[in-house]
Amino acid sequence: MKLEGKKALITGGNSGIGFATARLFIREGAEVAITGRDQKTLDAALAELGSKAVAYRADVTDSHARADLFSKIGQRFGSLDIVFANAGIPGVTPMGSTDETVFEHIIRVNLTSVFFTVQAALPLLNDGSSIILNSSVLGSLGHPGQAAYAASKAGVRGMARTIASELSPRNIRVNVVAPGATKTPIWSRDSTPSQADEELAAKMAATIPLGRWGEADEIAKAVLFLASDDSSYVQSVELFVDGGNVGSPNGGVAFRSA
Template sequence: MKLAGKKALITGGNSGIGLATAQLFIKEGAEVAITGRDQKTLDEAVKLLGPKAKAYRADVTDSAARKDLFAKIAKDFGHLDIVFANAGIAGQTKTGSTDEAVFENIIRINLTGAFFTVEAAVPLLNDGASIIFNGSVIGTLGQPGYAAYAASKAGLRGMARSIAGDLAPRNIRVNVVAPGATETPIWSRNERSAEEAGELAKRIASTIPLGRFGKVEELAKAILFLASDDSSYVNAVEFFVDGGSVGTPFGGPAFRG
């Protein structure tokens, strides 16, 4: 098992990529702390994950809640070997019609919250630990209407590289996993009908060189690689798991003659 004896924290571990990663980490021998803001989904996640998981309801942007969270993790886990800073939100911020509060909230959750999650975790990290931020291809590709989201994910890339330098004396590696379009519950959490969502998914899939969305299990395997000793000489990188969307953006079925 690749994570035998390891202790991991996954923020936003109650659904989607975070939950799939928690499942794989546990299968590989880790004990896992997950966080989320919804008690119902946290309870469901812990039931699914079993006795090697513990859930904490917490908002990573709330400094008091964060302090309480890490006090509980210190008590329950003692130390950490892995932090997957996964919690984040999407949201449209179209230029010319965006409310300032909406823009700032996306940055606060995706970027500021991720930084202070790691800031709070550092005293609990063992030397040689692994930190992984959840980025996005949108931090590199220019998608209209998503300025704040793109800024937050591009910011994670730059921030991770600086943190990697800060923590290098302790042999703590810091990397970013950057998913492309992935099958997660977020696709059902919007104002589109099922038919509209299906058509949008088809259009997006047609632009991806592999011609499909990624699966959360595929993302989890990439995150496991960054968390484990398999990536012991991988540091300060952005690891795209996107079916080729960034590397060959005109390679999808929609662009083929």
């Protein structure tokens, strides 16, 4: 098993990519702490993950909640080997009609809180640990209406490279996973996707070279690679897991000649 004996923290581990990653980490031998803001989904996740998981209700933007979280993790685990800073929110911020508080909230959740989560984790991190930050293809693609989200995710990339420079003397690796369109609850909170959801999914799939959305488990496998010794000489990378969307932006069926 790739993570035998390792201890990991996954923020936003109660659903979507975070939950899929927690499940895979446990399968690979790790003990995992997950966080989330919704107690109901935390309880459901913990029931499925089993005895090698522990769940904490915590708001990553709240400094007091972060301090309490890492105090509890320290008491439970003693130290950490992996941090997957995954928690984040979407948000539409069109130029000309965006409220400043909406813009700032997206930055605070997706960028500022990631920095302070990693900072708070440092006293618990063993030398040789792995930190993975969750970015997005939208940090590179320039999609209309996504200025704050794109800025936050591009910021994650730049921040990761700087943190890696600072932590390399401890052999702590800091890398970024950048998912493309992925089937997670962030796109639809309803149990049954609406017609609008399905139309959006089809349009987006047509722009992706591999012709489909990704699965949360596929992103989790990339995170596992960055967390494990398989990537022992990988530092400061942004790993796109996007079906070719960034690398081959005109490769989807929507751009191919008949």
